[in-house]
Amino acid sequence: MDHTTLSRPTSSPLRAFTNFDTRPHHWRLTWLLLGLESRARKAPMSAFHMRRQGNRRRHQRVVRAGDRRARWVVGLCLCWLLLSLPFRSASTTLDLDRGIVGLLQALERLPVVASVLYTTAHPDDEDSSLLTYLSRGAHARTILLTATRGEGGQNLIGPEKDEAMGLLRTGELLAADAYTGVEQRFTRAYEFGYSKTAEETLAKWGEEEILADFVRVIRQERPDIIISRFYGTPRDRHGHHQAAGILTRRAYRAAADPHRFPEQLAAGLRPWQAKKLYQDNFRFFGRSTEPWNVMIDVGRLDPILGRSYHEIGMAGHRQHRSQGLGAILPRKGSVKATLSIVDHVIPVSARESSLFDGIDTSITGMAVRAGEEAVRWPPLRAALAEIQHNVEAALTAFDPHHPEAVAPSILAGLDRLRQLIHSVKVSPLSDDARYELLFLLRHKERDFLDAAQRALNVELDVRAEDETVIPGQTFDVTVGVYNRGSVAIDLEDIHLVVPPHWTVNRSSGTASRLKGGDHMVMHFSVRVADDAPFTQPYWFRRSRRENRYELRSEAYHTLPFAPPEVVARVICRAFGVDFEITEPARAVHRDRLRGAEFRDVQVVPALSVKLEPRIAIAPLSPARQVHEFRVTILSNVPGPVEGTVELDVPTGWRVTPSVASFHCARKSEIATLAFRVTIPGGLKSQQQRVRAVARLDGRAYTSWYQIISYPGIWTRHLYHPAESRVELFDVKVAPHLNVGYILGTQDEIPEALKQLGVHVELLDEDDLAFGDLSRFDCIIAGVRAYVFRDDLKTHNQRLLEYVKNGGVFIVQYNTARSWNPADYAPYPASMRGNERITVEESPVEILIPDHPVFNRPNKITAADFQGWVQERGLYFWSDWDPHYRPLLSGHDPGEAPKLGGWLEAEYGKGLYVYTAYAWFRQLPAGVPGAYRLFANLISLPVTRNKP
Secondary structure (H helix, E strand, O other), rough: OOOOOOOOOOOOOOOOOOOOOOOOOOOOHHHHHHHHHHHHHHOOOHHHHHHHHHHHHHHHHOOOOOOHHHHHHHHHHHHHHHHHOOOOOOOOHHHHOHHHHHHHHHHOOOOOOOEEEEEEOOOOOOOHHHHHHHHHHHEEEEEEEEEEOOOOOOOOOOOOOOHHHHHHHHHHHHHHHHHHEEEEEEEOOOOOOOOOOOOHHHHHHHHHHHHHHHHHHHHHOOOOOOOOOOOOHHHOOHHHHHHHHHHHHHHHHHHOOOOHHHHHOOHHHOOOOOEEEEOOOOOOOOOOOOOOOEEEEEOOEOOOOOEHHHHHHHHOOOHHHHHEEEOOEEEEEOOOEEEEEEEEEOOOOOOOOOOOOOOOOOOHHHHHHOOHHHHHHHHHHHHHHHHHHHHHHHHHHHOOOHHHHHHHHHHHHHHHHHHHHHHHHHHOOOOOHHHHHHHHHHHHHHHHHHHHHHHHEEEEEEEEEEOOOOOOEEHHHHHHEEOOOOOEEEEEEEEEEEOOOOOEEEEEEOEEEOOOOOOEEEEEEEEOOOOOOOOOEEEEEOOOOOEEEEEEOOHHHOOOOOOOHHHHHHEEOOOEEEEEEEOOOOOEEEOOOOOEEEOOEEEEOOOEEEEEOEEEEEEEOOOOOEEEEEEEEEHHHHHHHHEEEEEEOOOOOOOEEEEEEEEEEEHHHOOEEEEEEEOOOOOOOOOEEEEEEEEEEEEEEEEEEEEEEOOEEEEEEEEEEEEEEEEOOOOOOOOOOOOEEOOOOOOHHHHHHHHHOOOEEOOOOHHHOOOOHHHEEEEEEOOOHHHHHHHHHHOOHHHHHHHHHHOEEEOOOOOOOOOOHHHHHOOOOEEEOOOOEEEOOOOOEEOOOOOHOOOOOOOOOHHHHHHOOOOOOEEEOOEOOOEEEEOOEEEOOOOEOOOOOOOOEEEEEEEEEEEEEEEHHHHOOOOHHHHHHHHHHHHHHHHHHOO
């Protein structure tokens, strides 16, 4: 039995089922909101409404002096509400949200006034089945607060790391959100890698700063109930999980305390006390045995959706492909979710029939939510009852073959709702009562707008001429309005919303009346402001050592992204009521493999300038040395360009040529230039920078952007400086090494080895099956290579034969779930879970000091373990045969030593090495000690048999 079904009007012939939160309107600027309110006030009124207007005028005479500030605060909060609304685009909407099924979900949402905030630590932590139930079954406005964007996770599908990984996983989470139907929020916390304690996590994040973000989201979203995914204790294992549970519990009460984070209140937010705090007893595998207060069967079949909430949720969870969840399968039949009450401010019981027990979730219940004075204000209850009647009429009128039948009642309800919003704004109610009522009414207004658009089947197609534009450029935008329903609509206004100082001119097309099946097209010419900032994430880290983001703009704090640059807004009229539709301008990007994608307009620099290598390794030498640096220039200018490039190098270094010219004949053309930099001999260990500067039309360009794309969802640009970090330190490697490399995932080690002058050859399936492996001094299996290279598993015996005949085979870490070392290593070994050392500064002990790997060609000392990034290592072996000998020991604070991170075994004439230390992070980061260690490791074919 489902214990959390919300009450429904008895006249509704429908049953409660779904909610997909892709509402169709979104405002970028405050003036747009004011224009909407003005239009609502100008809308024709019935005689009943005219009488109400007379009452409003009488109320205006007694408005208190403080109301101007109250209206300003309310206006700010309404702007936040509208900024935070997601778009519903015909090009990205899921099939289960189209047509009659989508309309039914919108109708069933109308009578429900309920909201939930669900908190987690990382993308993919969420209980997708429960979230789907909450939004699509209970029809509650559901917000997912994810503390981090997942920057520290391993990437199984591409090379992205760090901030780029966070962007990728943000895209995956938004794709999952489309299935679960939730609105997404984030804090400023950066996922710095695996942590074993909440104390470490909170210290690195900044406990008060991230608590402030949790409180901010609660005050912004004002949820009825909060659900924590994590317990806030060591049972959560990951320190980030523990921290998210702790912060959720603290924020539940802190959000209601006006003395906590008063700067938020000064900016327009108000304290908020959610009614109940629940713990989700979710277990990804198996069923929880925890005590519970509410049980929900998320596995029951929804006959209209054709799937259970669990099945839909798992379809969403499969979007987390970078984390290896693309093949996860749902269970059939009953799947029970249980929740326990952690804290509350209203009476509760040991067994609740609903998560919303004790909370009035009806439209008329809004009056009670705003307090006693709102209940006593005569116009409120009557207006809410009228709106409720409109909703019931729409539900009764529903006909799957005639979706337009519900439109008159929906639009009548929207009209009455807007009139009530205006009445509340000029009412004698207190600031607090007005604030709460307007917050609830505005959210319900967007539900009515969504339902109206779905009922009338009006769609926008907004096409930009190009997906990238530069400051000062003029480009075309075409707005197509399609009336795909049967009811005629009047187009009152069509315009584009753009950033400040952009200009828009309509070049052709006129708003007109559209009969059913008709469409019209309007063309605009848009000029980008000369000083337009580039489109990029509004959050950034000042350095790689920072574990909390800074913000370029406070306006978008906690949102997934800033709003699109260009948005079309269309005012339609049907049955005497105006309603708004918005859609971002997108350009069509065609790819033969991925198909057609719709990409938001992005402002980019005229030139994207990239300098490689991003990290250069220069071994200390008494003689001067020459390194090649390459500059890649991407032109974003429509038409031909000519400019110059030069390198800025440290004093005493020489560059050839000093200046180079480049020419690009058209947009998207790339020019490449090579420079030779001479580094003087006799230098000491140091870090320097080489920077590239491109000049065009009197302007300097010193950055490049990395394209991060989630197919079908969005494409974003992550900017980096056009510079190379040059690490000068003492490092040697055995001469004339020939290394075979079996590439893994997220694997940049081959390029790192080339920095040492090592010849590296990537091995493919044919090489492993038939190639002459004996020509290699050593062969290296990359990160997770056994997980993703079936050819490696298939031909593993040939590699063991290579070792037996005298070769050195180095295997980097593989996951315990996908790789059993006993099946592939020469002698038995095993892993239990993921034994790891997470604190990158933790001490390391050399177990065999006279071993060649610690002495030749580089003498290894404690200094070589300094400056490591994110972690020491992961997926250590737990047990191993006596043939293996461990070489290093390390541990996190308070733990026993771990010896399974670097072991070797002689096998025949050769050497087998398993090393789980995080070389895949350290070498690309240019950590000198890691380079020296790895240079010794690959030199073992030469050094291990020398005295």
